[in-house]
Amino acid sequence: MVRDYNCGSEAEAAPRTTPDRVTRSQQSAMSSKRSKPEVRFRLRITKGDAIAIGPGKTDLLEAIAKTGSLTSAAKALGMSYRRAWLLVDTMNQCFREPVVTTTSGGARGGSTVLTELGLEVVRRYRHAESAALSGGKRDTDAILGLLR
Amino acid sequence: MVRDYNCGSEAEAAPRTTPDRVTRSQQSAMSSKRSKPEVRFRLRITKGDAIAIGPGKTDLLEAIAKTGSLTSAAKALGMSYRRAWLLVDTMNQCFREPVVTTTSGGARGGSTVLTELGLEVVRRYRHAESAALSGGKRDTDAILGLLR
Numbered sequence: 001m002v003r004d005y006n007c008g009s010e011a012e013a014a015p016r017t018t019p020d021r022v023t024r025s026q027q028s029a030m031s032s033k034r035s036k037p038e039v040r041f042r043l044r045i046t047k048g049d050a051i052a053i054g055p056g057k058t059d060l061l062e063a064i065a066k067t068g069s070l071t072s073a074a075k076a077l078g079m080s081y082r083r084a085w086l087l088v089d090t091m092n093q094c095f096r097e098p099v100v101t102t103t104s105g106g107a108r109g110g111s112t113v114l115t116e117l118g119l120e121v122v123r124r125y126r127h128a129e130s131a132a133l134s135g136g137k138r139d140t141d142a143i144l145g146l147l148r
Numbered sequence: 149m150v151r152d153y154n155c156g157s158e159a160e161a162a163p164r165t166t167p168d169r170v171t172r173s174q175q176s177a178m179s180s181k182r183s184k185p186e187v188r189f190r191l192r193i194t195k196g197d198a199i200a201i202g203p204g205k206t207d208l209l210e211a212i213a214k215t216g217s218l219t220s221a222a223k224a225l226g227m228s229y230r231r232a233w234l235l236v237d238t239m240n241q242c243f244r245e246p247v248v249t250t251t252s253g254g255a256r257g258g259s260t261v262l263t264e265l266g267l268e269v270v271r272r273y274r275h276a277e278s279a280a281l282s283g284g285k286r287d288t289d290a291i292l293g294l295l296r
Contacts (some may be wrong), residue, residue, distance in 0.1 A: 035196040041189040041280050045291055048183040052295055095294050117294060128287035132189050135283020139276035143193055146265060147200055148244050 037147055039140045041132040043125060052094035057087050058125045061118055064088075064100060068111040095121065185295055187288045189280040191273060200242035205235050206273045209266055212236075212248060216259040243269065 044054040051057065063073035074084035092098040099118030104110040114122070133140075192202040199205065211221035222232035240246040247266035252258040262270070281288075 037193055037195045037200065040192050040194070041284075042192070043284065043288070044188050044190070045185055045288065045295075046188070047185045047295060052185065053291060094296065096296050121291060121294060124287040124291050128284035128291070131283040131287060132280035133283075135279040135281075136189075136191065136276035139272040139279060140191070140193065143201060143269060143272050143276070146243050146269060147193075147195060148242065 037144055039133065039136075039144070041129060041136065043128055043132065047094055050090055050094060052091065053121055053125055057091055058122055060084055060087050061091075061099060061114060061122050064112055065114050065119070065122070068113060070100075070112045073112075091118075091121075185292055187281065187284075187292070189277060189284065191276055191280065195242055198238055198242055200239065201269055201273055205239055206270055208232055208235050209239075209247060209262060209270050212260055213262050213267070213270070216261060218248075218260045221260075239266075239269075 042055050045052045059077060060073060060079075063076045064070060067073050067076060070084055070088065071081055074081045077084070088100050092100065095117060097117045098115055099121055100112055101115050102110050102112050190203050193200045207225060208221060208227075211224045212218060215221050215224060218232055218236065219229055222229045225232070236248050240248065243265060245265045246263055247269055248260055249263050250258050250260050
């Protein structure tokens, strides 16, 4: 059932038993023999069933900071305005103060910006990710050394 | 659009604009005001599109180690045998040596066990997760302090 065959061209030539279908990720594992492995820690802080902050929400906050608009940020991330709005709304409920605020009026209409708290959450989140990578490096390097 | 309203009972009484529907995660964010927040780093090591090791695969390896059977491990995790088999197969292709091996024969038939390499991957993976938590603690504590 579990066989010891080589990755790469030999694997494709090797007789396959069940299941016959080769998945996309398996094909990729075979074809990307020399592709550089990647280590990633994804941080999520949950409160009950709600994700207060995670990778998607952080990407959204950064996109809002960059574009000054929830509509543009949603578009840049390929998500619906409604979904972006719900993510922001959940964050605004989970944190002590809103992470995002809307300035109305002005010549070109209102814009959406991160609050001080929103900026701090993003900064801390990205820093926590880097610190996690550093913290786990000894073990993740050891795992990388066990890959083909 | 983005409003500054309180979490908890006030939030539910507050007038809501678009969108009207309150999602499960939002209800949860409101109702679980005092539930303890959780910080989690999920580690994934990818090679091309394949995940060499991640949370699901590590859980599976641990379940195999515990049960001595791929069938039992799959059942314990609520996944199909086929899916468990594919996850093991991907790992066996990504690592230098198989993470799992099957001993055939014997009075009660064969059993599935982790190889030395499989055991090391699990140990390193769990240790990397703990080290990541420690490494990121200063920043995640700061974020926790910003939650309601």
